[in-house]
Amino acid sequence: MAVPFFMLALAIELIVDRVRETGLYRGNDAINSISTGILRTTFGYFTRFLPLLAFGFVFENFALIDMPLSWFDASPAGIALWITAALAWDFCYYWFHRCSHEISVLWASHAVHHQSEDYNLSTALRQPGTGFLFGWIFYLPLFVIGFPLEILLTVNAVNLIYQFWVHTQFVRRLGVLDRILVTPSNHRVHHAQNARYIDKNYGGMLVVWDRMFGTFEDEREDEPVIFGVRKPLANWNPFWANLQVYDYLLFDAMRTARWRDKLGIWFRRTGWRPADVAAAYPKKQSNLDSFQRFDPPVHGRLRAYVMAQFVVMMAATFPIAALFASASSRAVAIPCLLLWSGLYTLGLLSEGRPYAKRFELTRLFVIVPAGVLGLHLDDMVAAPGLWLWIGLVAYLGCSLPGLWYASIDTNKNLLKQSVSDYS
Numbered sequence: 001m002a003v004p005f006f007m008l009a010l011a012i013e014l015i016v017d018r019v020r021e022t023g024l025y026r027g028n029d030a031i032n033s034i035s036t037g038i039l040r041t042t043f044g045y046f047t048r049f050l051p052l053l054a055f056g057f058v059f060e061n062f063a064l065i066d067m068p069l070s071w072f073d074a075s076p077a078g079i080a081l082w083i084t085a086a087l088a089w090d091f092c093y094y095w096f097h098r099c100s101h102e103i104s105v106l107w108a109s110h111a112v113h114h115q116s117e118d119y120n121l122s123t124a125l126r127q128p129g130t131g132f133l134f135g136w137i138f139y140l141p142l143f144v145i146g147f148p149l150e151i152l153l154t155v156n157a158v159n160l161i162y163q164f165w166v167h168t169q170f171v172r173r174l175g176v177l178d179r180i181l182v183t184p185s186n187h188r189v190h191h192a193q194n195a196r197y198i199d200k201n202y203g204g205m206l207v208v209w210d211r212m213f214g215t216f217e218d219e220r221e222d223e224p225v226i227f228g229v230r231k232p233l234a235n236w237n238p239f240w241a242n243l244q245v246y247d248y249l250l251f252d253a254m255r256t257a258r259w260r261d262k263l264g265i266w267f268r269r270t271g272w273r274p275a276d277v278a279a280a281y282p283k284k285q286s287n288l289d290s291f292q293r294f295d296p297p298v299h300g301r302l303r304a305y306v307m308a309q310f311v312v313m314m315a316a317t318f319p320i321a322a323l324f325a326s327a328s329s330r331a332v333a334i335p336c337l338l339l340w341s342g343l344y345t346l347g348l349l350s351e352g353r354p355y356a357k358r359f360e361l362t363r364l365f366v367i368v369p370a371g372v373l374g375l376h377l378d379d380m381v382a383a384p385g386l387w388l389w390i391g392l393v394a395y396l397g398c399s400l401p402g403l404w405y406a407s408i409d410t411n412k413n414l415l416k417q418s419v420s421d422y423s
């Protein structure tokens, strides 16, 4: 339900950026960030039940205090309980987030949120698709205390929605609030790759936790934030964004000699490498003085085509969400596969890959038969079938001329200096 409001706020920020010519938005980066957000949401249709099962099991069997929902009413005691639940959740979030930066296997998941080299409201939507693997463990103590699931899911939602607005550069300093709440200023510090700012400001709603546990750092005028991660993603593939750090870890785990290191590497401090692989495969040190954002040049017509396709894909997420809510994971499997293939291909097109257009053409020809197959596999969605048919054919009818138009006059020089410059 929050998504339309997120989109509205994002559109306003984008307009302000264009009017003031502040250059805080790049289409390719924003598309990549929102694509990872869409992946997280749609992966969730197939994975989210796992943490819920764990929460339900712990609550049913280990809850210490029996707290009926009626305790959480509008009385002073009820409000105090709500605030306690929200603070307790934020405290657990602090430790989850801190461990997500400081332990390799958790960083592999969370890194997605930090790969953007821009910082705007689209960065807030940039979320990992693998958070379901470990995140829930950090909240189990709250279920052991006995807070009801409904209350904790609500304070979780409030916590997540709160974190959206702090991803902006248009709000600079907020005085004393910068020392109490998580604000745009102190969260910009959290997204920095400057040495002074690394591993700081982990709070979700309150930055007080950072001040208590020694991880607070204030934003300084004389040290402008450079956004992003030390090992840049350097592509626009939203799937690779989710796999990149796991790949680094797997690379080292496969090549190191000792079994202790093969297993231990996943749970050591982020950045730690076994001595033998560090010596055999040294990592290039990044130099922030010559930092350059990943931005392969792509022809304007192709950029416009990618943007138009992306708007269609964003719109498609709403009926898919409605279908999931009214039907099942099985019903959304084929629509999600089609959506994922689209997001993947837009990444290729944004990188100016020479083979990307052939890939896109194949995708467009597959989409109608695959969509129809999806309908026939599931009786529950047979009713809107004819309209979906018409919609898919109309989509194809617009996309094919669009792709042709985007393909003519493509500047060969642009392709020559494309992604290979950055890797």
Ligand SMILES: [Zn+2]
Residues within 6 Å of the ligand: 097, 101, 110, 113, 114, 190
């Ligand atoms: Zn973080």
Ligand SMILES: [Zn+2]
Residues within 6 Å of the ligand: 113, 124, 167, 187, 191
């Ligand atoms: Zn953030």
